[in-house]
Amino acid sequence: MPDYSLKIRRYNPESGQPAYWQQFDVDLAGCSCQAAICGSCGVRINGMSRLACNTKLGEAAEDAPNGAIVVEPMGNMPVLKDLIVDMDAVHWKKVQRVVPWLLPEGDPPDREYIVDPESMIDITQSMACIHCGACVSACLSMEVDPEFIGPAALAKAYRFVGDPRDAFTEDRLLDLAEDPHGIYDCTHCFACIEVCPKDVAPMNQIMRLRRRATSDYGIKDGNNGYGHEKAFSDLIEKYGLLSEAQLLPKSYGDGSLIRAQVKPAALKELTAKLPTVIRGLRSGKVSPKTALIHRKLKDQDQIRRMYKEVESHEDRLELNLYIVGDSDAEEEGTMAEGGQEG
Amino acid sequence: MKLAYWPGCVSRGFTPELHGAMAAVAPKLGLELVELDRANCCGAGFISEHNQELADTLNARTFALAQGVDGAAGMVNICSTCQGAQSECQERLDADAAYRAHINEHLEPEGLEYERGGAWWNKNLLWLLVEEIGLDALRERVVRPLEGLRVGPFYGCYIVRPTRRLGYELYPDRDKYLEWVIEACGAAPVKYAGSHKCCGFPIVTTNRETSLRQAGRHMADALDAGADCVVTPCPLCHLNLDLQQPESQAFVERDLGIPVLHLPQLIGLALGLDFKELGLHRHVVKTDEVQAKVAALAAA
Structure with a gap:
């Protein structure tokens, strides 16, 4: 009796035939390298992109739909043959x-x-x-x-x-x-x-x-990435809660409402959004009141104080858990070692 | 069950029907919600993109306010994005005592402090339903099983990935809960390719085409799989899937017109609440057919 069933997606582009599934019932006693170091065995196993070498068959079998482990070539890349992209x-x-x-x-x-x-x-x-x-x-x-x-x-x-x-x-x-x-x-x-x-x-x-x-570097890109981040961050500093109605025009104006009205690219983007805005108003999802008036949070002065405190450091503090790990088991801080300070 | 309640920004902004539906559903589920009306935006990933220490400070403040609610079992949110953004900050705060102490210094002038771990939790309504309320308890409260309604689940990235941060070690089935809840409501979950994928909302201002192609493709997949509607625990997904649907259909070159319900709306329908109370009239994609199906059930 075979230990595992594997359902493999087969395809040979040169054959002129479509891809097909083939099931193999196998008695597997061997093992793979388990090293996850050369990166050459990437496939999709039960729909999940991963390395074959460090995937345990038993665990894959537990997740397998209808008992057969599904193995497909990786996504977003053309298939050369079978599982090779x-x-x-x-x-x-x-x-x-x-x-x-x-x-x-x-x-x-x-x-x-x-x-x-x-x-x-x-x-x-x-x-x-x-x-x-x-x-x-x-x-x-x-x-x-x-x-x-x-x-x-x-x-x-x-x-x-x-x-x-x-x-x-x-x-x-x-x-x-x-x-x-x-x-x-x-x-x-x-x-x-x-x-x-x-x-x-x-x-x-x-x-x-x-x-x-x-x-x-304050790079004001043509994709509104800078504007969106600045608009978002500034709106929370000002109001505490997000104002969607102000976020959009500010994003297109590099974070400024005034620039949104004078920058030709911003005006074009905003005009393209008008039908969405009108639909929002008509469905009752957005009322003119929520669109125009955004109230400040009760303790907004506290939010502003926090912004000021954090942003007044010379160095930006970032805790990267990949580097510091979960150190709290020993209740010892290692914050300084893992910080990205830019 | 008494809970500190974080409704998020969008439910009080561009999806007011979500806030209303949650208010209507909570007493029916035996939930007493204490709304955190002093708490601030979670940052939705953009504040941490700008400055991680700032995002962690803002969310530590929310956690501290929630921990200060007397007799609350924990904190509940109704937004996948809030859940993910807050879990990200909580992971860092819990991992390092010195870092936590540093962040708490920013809270001190307000008399607040975030205390790590213990029995305290922050859960999305979806997690709360399965883990704290229980599906059996939900089933018992269902007065209008939504028989014959075919519902496509749409989770929102922030509640499914990364699994290590989002407590999947302890609760490995969190990526199946939406199907379970749909079933508990008497409806039929529909399997389709996009259920756990991205709605595209985070980049709708920076790359509209990529964003709306994602939204359009998932709704097309749900339709092709035979769904009458989609349900999501994330109001940001809702904005890209519902509010933007007339735009996104152009990017997939076909008509869509599939209603997108908020999670409390679907539950509210099964609990017998009326359509208006659940805000079903406040959608861009009309929910008339869903309403007609549910109304026919009541009449039968």
């Missing part, structure tokens, strides 16, 4: 797109570059990537926009943006912020974080890229 056509092309090498200033030193070890801690998470493509496979933005640079390549981009030896930080950020398929095309769905076998958390690296672009 064309990583060159998608993943590696996108990695090349972000200039994935160091661009230091001036002539190279006689010996190695000397940097403070502390300054490299921040990028160790993005350096852990093994290029298996699981995040690319799972990416929900790429599913509808194949031109999206995507999670793996953007995590790689942060590896160089965060590197103290690189001299083109601002240029890199400008490039990624202005690209309509760049950092502001990530829909914040956490799919890449969920599937990454190495805890790279690509979406978190994309958020770091955004933070660097907006807060450190």
Whole structure:
């Protein structure tokens, strides 16, 4: 009696035949490397992008619909044959797109570059990537926009943006912020974080890229990324609760209501939104009162004080759990070691 | 059950029908809600994108206000995005004592303090229904089983990923609860490709095409699978799926017209509340057919 049933998606594009499912009942006694290091065995198992080498058959069988473990090629990339996808056509092309090498200033030193070890801690998470493509496979933005640079390549981009030896930080950020398929095309769905076998958390690296672009370099991109973040943050500082009616025009005006009315691109975007606004009003979802008048929270002075306190630090404090781990078991703080300070 | 109640911004802004439906449903479920009217926006991921310490401070403040509600079993929210954004901050606050102490310093002038863990929790209504109220208790209260109504679940990313942050170790079936609740209401859950995917709302101002293509595709999938309507525990998803539906259908080049209910609206229908009280007239995609189906049940 076989131990496991595997339902495999078979496809040979050269055959002219459509893809089909084939079930194998197998008695498996062997084992795989379990190392999760070379990144060459990415597949979808029961719909989830992951490495085959460190997936336990028993656990996969428990999640299997109708008892058969479903194995498919990774998503968002063309299938070469059966479970093998064309990583060159998608993943590696996108990695090349972000200039994935160091661009230091001036002539190279006689010996190695000397940097403070502390300054490299921040990028160790993005350096852990093994290029298996699981995040690319799972990416929900790429599913509808194949031109999206995507999670793996953007995590790689942060590896160089965060590197103290690189001299083109601002240029890199400008490039990624202005690209309509760049950092502001990530829909914040956490799919890449969920599937990454190495805890790279690509979406978190994309958020770091955004933070660097907006807060450190004030890059006002043509995609309204800067405007949206600034509008959101400013509205909470002013009111405590979000005012959707003000968020939209402020986002298009780089965070300013006045700029939204004089910037031609903002006016165009706002005019395109008018039918949505009218439908909102007509359905009774939005009343003219909620659209025009937004009340402040009772203790709004407290919110403003918090903004002031936090934003008056010279260094921005960020706790990265990948680096510090969950230290609270010993009730000891290690905050300072894991902070990204920009 | 007494609860600290965080309704979020959107339920009091562009989806007032959600706030009203929750107010109508709560007493029917035996819930006493103490609304946190001094609490602030969760940041929806954008404040933490801007400044993590600020987001953690703002949410620690909300948690501290909730922990100060006398006799409350915990805190309940009605928004997947609030749940996810707050869980993210809570994960950091709980992980590191020194960091927590630092954030609490910002709360001190207001006389507030966030205390870690213990028995305190913050749960979305969906989690509360299954884990605290219980599906059997819900079934007992159903006076109008929604027989024949085919409902597509739409979770919202923030409540399904990342599983490690969202308590799936303790509650591994949280990504199935919506189907369970639909069944407990007497309706039939519809399986379709988009149920656990992204509505696209977070990028509707930065990449409208990617955003509305996502929204349109999921609604088309739900329709093709035979759903009469979709239900979501997230008002932000609701905005992209309902308010934007007339726009999103252009991006998938077909007519859609599928109603998108808020979770308390679906429950309210099963609990026998009337359509108006649940705000079913306040949708962009008309809910008339759903109302007619439910009205026919009552008549039968």
